[in-house]
Amino acid sequence: AQSVTQPDIHITVSEGASLELRCNYSYGATPYLFWYVQSPGQGLQLLLKYFSGDTLVQGIKGFEAEFKRSQSSFNLRKPSVHWSDAAEYFCAVGAVDSGNTPLVFGKGTRLSVIA
Amino acid sequence: EAQVTQNPRYLITVTGKKLTVTCSQNMNHEYMSWYRQDPGLGLRQIYYSMNVEVTDKGDVPEGYKVSRKEKRNFPLILESPSPNQTSLYFCASSLSGGGGMAQWGYTFGSGTRLTVV
Numbered sequence: 001a002q003s004v005t006q007p008d009i010h011i012t013v014s015e016g017a018s019l020e021l022r023c024n025y026s027y028g029a030t031p032y033l034f035w036y037v038q039s040p041g042q043g044l045q046l047l048l049k050y051f052s053g054d055t056l057v058q059g060i061k062g063f064e065a066e067f068k069r070s071q072s073s074f075n076l077r078k079p080s081v082h083w084s085d086a087a088e089y090f091c092a093v094g095a096v097d098s099g100n101t102p103l104v105f106g107k108g109t110r111l112s113v114i115a
Numbered sequence: 116e117a118q119v120t121q122n123p124r125y126l127i128t129v130t131g132k133k134l135t136v137t138c139s140q141n142m143n144h145e146y147m148s149w150y151r152q153d154p155g156l157g158l159r160q161i162y163y164s165m166n167v168e169v170t171d172k173g174d175v176p177e178g179y180k181v182s183r184k185e186k187r188n189f190p191l192i193l194e195s196p197s198p199n200q201t202s203l204y205f206c207a208s209s210l211s212g213g214g215g216m217a218q219w220g221y222t223f224g225s226g227t228r229l230t231v232v
Contacts, residue, residue: 009155034220043119043205043223090158092220102148102173103221107157 002027004093006106013081014114021076021109023065023091032094033074034103035065039087047089050074061085086113117142121206121224128196128231136191136227138206146209147189148173148221149181151202158205164189196231203228 003026013019025031032051036044048059055067065076074091091106119140128134140147148163150173160173164183178200180192189208193200207221 032220036223041226043225044207044221045223046220049220094220102160102163105158107155 002031002093002095002104004091004104004106006089006091006109008109009107010110010112012112012114015083016080019076019078019081019085019111021089021091021111023074023076023106025072025074025091025093027072027093027095029095030069032103033065033067034092034094035059035063035074035076036090036092036105037061037087038090038108044090047076081111081113083113083115086111117222119206119208119222119224121204121227124225124227126227126229128229130197130231131195134193134196134229136193136204136206136229138189138191138224139187140189140206140208140222141187142208142210142222143186144208144222145186145211147183148207148209149179149189149191150205150207151175151200152205152226153202161191161204193229196229198231201229201231 005024034049035047037047038044047063048057050057050067057065063078067074088108088110090108092103094103122137145166149161150158159175161179162181164170204227206224209221210219
């Protein structure tokens, strides 16, 4: 079964600084990978997803993520953080040959942005 | 607008009083699911449904019931709520529940914050 780890529970960055949120997964083959964002009081919104092909994936709100098979990672990046990016971020993994296996979510990383 | 709609957004209830949280999607999605979100525990799946009349337990099904009588609706039922079910609940849906379903990702509702006193 697949699993996903987000090592950082909480990260604080200054507005305008760069951001990298880490995600490591465990799966025997190439998985489907997702990043979701949850703004305060809101549901989860899909930021980006990786299925195959180019390992650098562009998403909404200026985010990107890079799939690194050798490191079993799918880290989320943004070159310049805005105060509105303060939220909780979830990485999720799905099995390519899943049949009926649901997505597995990490426990989330809470991002705080300071002036 | 394509969306998953949950109601109510906020609910305070007393122990033992049956309640239902509704979930409806307008995207003709086959797959629907319920999650609860608790601090430090992330999202945990309660129940899911691959299609009409097909439901299955997730990781934390105890104390909950679901039904899927029609494609668009997937209500979550708490027959006898207890304080440990105080949580933030999310409904999610996906295009297909079949092989390779994972590639579609999920669309989430805005959440229901439930407090059981």
